[in-house]
Amino acid sequence: MLSASITIAASEGVSNLTVFLGFVFVIAVLAFLAGITQVLGFIFARTGGATAAKAPAAPAKPIPAKPAPVAGSEESPELVAIIAAAVHATLGEPHRILSIKRSSDRTWAAEGRREIFRSHKVR
Amino acid sequence: MNQILDLISNTGFFHLDWRMLVMWGVVGVLLYLAVKHNFEPLLLVPIAFGALLANLPTEGIINKPAGKLLSPTDGTVIAVNVDLRQNVILPKVPKERVSHLTKLGDVNSISTLFAEEAAIENAEEQTLLYIIRPDSLSEGAEMVSVEFNGEPLEVSTEDYLVWADANGRVSRVFLAVGDDVNKGEPLVELHHEHMGGLYHYIQMGILLELFPPLIFLGVGALTDFGPLIANPRMLLLGAAAQFGVFATFFGATLMGFSQQAAGAIGIIGGADGPTSIFLANALAPDLLAPIAVAAYSYMALVPVIQPPIMRALTTDKERKIRMRSLRKVSKLEKLVFALIVTVFCILLVPPASPLIGMLMLGNFLRECGVTERLSKAAQNELINIITIFLGTSVGITMTGERFIKAETLMILGLGVVAFGISTAAGILMAKGMNLCSKNKINPLIGSAGVSAVPMAARVSQVEGAKADPNNFLLMHAMGPNVAGVIGTALVAGYFILLLSGGGH
Numbered sequence A: 001m002l003s004a005s006i007t008i009a010a011s012e013g014v015s016n017l018t019v020f021l022g023f024v025f026v027i028a029v030l031a032f033l034a035g036i037t038q039v040l041g042f043i044f045a046r047t048g049g050a051t052a053a054k055a056p057a058a059p060a061k062p063i064p065a066k067p068a069p070v071a072g073s074e075e076s077p078e079l080v081a082i083i084a085a086a087v088h089a090t091l092g093e094p095h096r097i098l099s100i101k102r103s104s105d106r107t108w109a110a111e112g113r114r115e116i117f118r119s120h121k122v123r
Numbered sequence B: 001m002n003q004i005l006d007l008i009s010n011t012g013f014f015h016l017d018w019r020m021l022v023m024w025g026v027v028g029v030l031l032y033l034a035v036k037h038n039f040e041p042l043l044l045v046p047i048a049f050g051a052l053l054a055n056l057p058t059e060g061i062i063n064k065p066a067g068k069l070l071s072p073t074d075g076t077v078i079a080v081n082v083d084l085r086q087n088v089i090l091p092k093v094p095k096e097r098v099s100h101l102t103k104l105g106d107v108n109s110i111s112t113l114f115a116e117e118a119a120i121e122n123a124e125e126q127t128l129l130y131i132i133r134p135d136s137l138s139e140g141a142e143m144v145s146v147e148f149n150g151e152p153l154e155v156s157t158e159d160y161l162v163w164a165d166a167n168g169r170v171s172r173v174f175l176a177v178g179d180d181v182n183k184g185e186p187l188v189e190l191h192h193e194h195m196g197g198l199y200h201y202i203q204m205g206i207l208l209e210l211f212p213p214l215i216f217l218g219v220g221a222l223t224d225f226g227p228l229i230a231n232p233r234m235l236l237l238g239a240a241a242q243f244g245v246f247a248t249f250f251g252a253t254l255m256g257f258s259q260q261a262a263g264a265i266g267i268i269g270g271a272d273g274p275t276s277i278f279l280a281n282a283l284a285p286d287l288l289a290p291i292a293v294a295a296y297s298y299m300a301l302v303p304v305i306q307p308p309i310m311r312a313l314t315t316d317k318e319r320k321i322r323m324r325s326l327r328k329v330s331k332l333e334k335l336v337f338a339l340i341v342t343v344f345c346i347l348l349v350p351p352a353s354p355l356i357g358m359l360m361l362g363n364f365l366r367e368c369g370v371t372e373r374l375s376k377a378a379q380n381e382l383i384n385i386i387t388i389f390l391g392t393s394v395g396i397t398m399t400g401e402r403f404i405k406a407e408t409l410m411i412l413g414l415g416v417v418a419f420g421i422s423t424a425a426g427i428l429m430a431k432g433m434n435l436c437s438k439n440k441i442n443p444l445i446g447s448a449g450v451s452a453v454p455m456a457a458r459v460s461q462v463e464g465a466k467a468d469p470n471n472f473l474l475m476h477a478m479g480p481n482v483a484g485v486i487g488t489a490l491v492a493g494y495f496i497l498l499l500s501g502g503g504h
Helices: A002-010 A012-047 A049-054 A077-091 A107-120 B002-010 B018-037 B041-054 B107-119 B198-202 B211-222 B226-230 B234-240 B243-254 B259-270 B273-283 B285-300 B302-313 B331-348 B350-368 B372-396 B406-435 B443-449 B455-467 B474-500
Strands: B068-070 B075-080 B128-134 B143-148 B151-156 B160-163 B168-173 B186-191
Touching: A012 B226, A012 B234, A012 B243, A012 B331, A012 B474, B018 B041, B018 B285, B041 B285, B041 B372, B075 B151, B107 B143, B128 B151, B128 B186, B198 B372, B211 B273, B211 B350, B211 B372, B226 B234, B226 B331, B226 B474, B234 B406, B234 B443, B234 B474, B243 B259, B243 B406, B243 B474, B259 B273, B259 B285, B259 B406, B259 B474, B273 B285, B273 B350, B273 B372, B273 B474, B285 B302, B285 B372, B285 B406, B302 B406, B302 B443, B302 B455, B331 B350, B331 B474, B350 B372, B350 B474, B406 B443, B443 B455, B443 B474, B455 B474
Parallel strands: none
Antiparallel strands: B068 B186, B075 B128, B128 B160, B143 B151, B168 B186
């Protein structure tokens, strides 16, 4: 250890080169990894193309389509947007929301309460 | 009356010294930042509390078990101060001992050291047991006349000192004056019924390099590489942000740190606590405490340090760039990615394997969908338990003697420089990539290349939202953020590969 630090102190050029090479090395490694991932992405896009390609288009379609049918109801636009987003996140595939109705029963509240109780259960 | 006086002298009050009191102040500041301002409290609270324990005359916390003392070098024994069946008693408050006289530097302080040791009246409390001269002295070595064990002795400025590190009774003496000795050879064996304190064992997790990889297992289980896989260019931002590490490495060598120490200090710029600890322990164990504290405090200070740099380096127009939304990444793709990164990184930089291997194992557990219980354990219980142990172990290395040094301030200073340069390099890389790509990147996410997950990404989001409240950068910033974790681990592996040279 001691002899190593002495020889290094004697030749400052070594440390310069180390710095430079190390950074280039890390950039090169990660760039290569990026390349692999990109290629991988293309392969997956091709094989699973049907679902992957349409997914980004999906959120754009239903949102403009929706306000018309819902316009008659009393729900605020914010709530409609939230519900549309939730539906999109759950279904994922292309869809159209035709109507949003308030349900009269208390299933949701009951379900929420059940979730809370379940989370306390010791397993 | 005498009994009462005895009782009083047995309390801890007489063992306090001023450094401890200063460290209480440091502990107070850390606790204040953590509790009042919520700066990385999960880490700072254990660290600060550990530091408090380290600066009290504790018993049964950090005592080492008695055992064999090993020779630090190949050489010749030139003095021995140990007899069979003699008791060895360490001072109540452990003192930092110089194991190699080159660390003292000048002749005067060597004389002082030996004078202090000779002044201890009770022979059992003299804890300098062996002096060993290495085989080859360099040309600059000077000889110093000192008194040791009541007799005059010539020591060179490059001799090694072996101090007792535990209380005990000498049960066996292996070597005498004039004997040749090999590195790692036992010199003397001590015996004691008590087998060492709580944190002696818990700290083994750092010394044996167990904790950082285990933390990485949890980090892997918490990390979603999706944004990175969707936009692999982000890996380059994570790589660019390692520039600060190398720049600081260079700066630290200029300031007189050894290359090993410089590497360990530079890695602070990567803003990855476990990696910093991993590397510091491998290359410069003496500097572990200041490096860990710097790494964690700067991670906590990300929202303070980064924004000015981000604003200075970007124009308003650039800050408003909206990025194309990310494609969805399938489960299979994430799994393949985890495997590829593991194989590829370990083949390239074998010393990074504990970190990368565990990171990707954790991630695989998360993404494969059939090991939910294991993934949850890694994300919660495991990482939390290890964090408590790691934090307090780091804190306990912060003894006043070790911490209150000019060196510590230099490390804290270099650390913040490293951090700033890394931030800037990430942003500049993003701007550079914009020059040759039509799919523009918002340069604000470049700063997230420092791996403080997810704090740095959140800062990008906040800064982006200041320029354009409807711009959501968070998911985009997670890409370089997690790339930074991989990048920093690679740099650490690279440094170990290059600098350890079998030295540790």
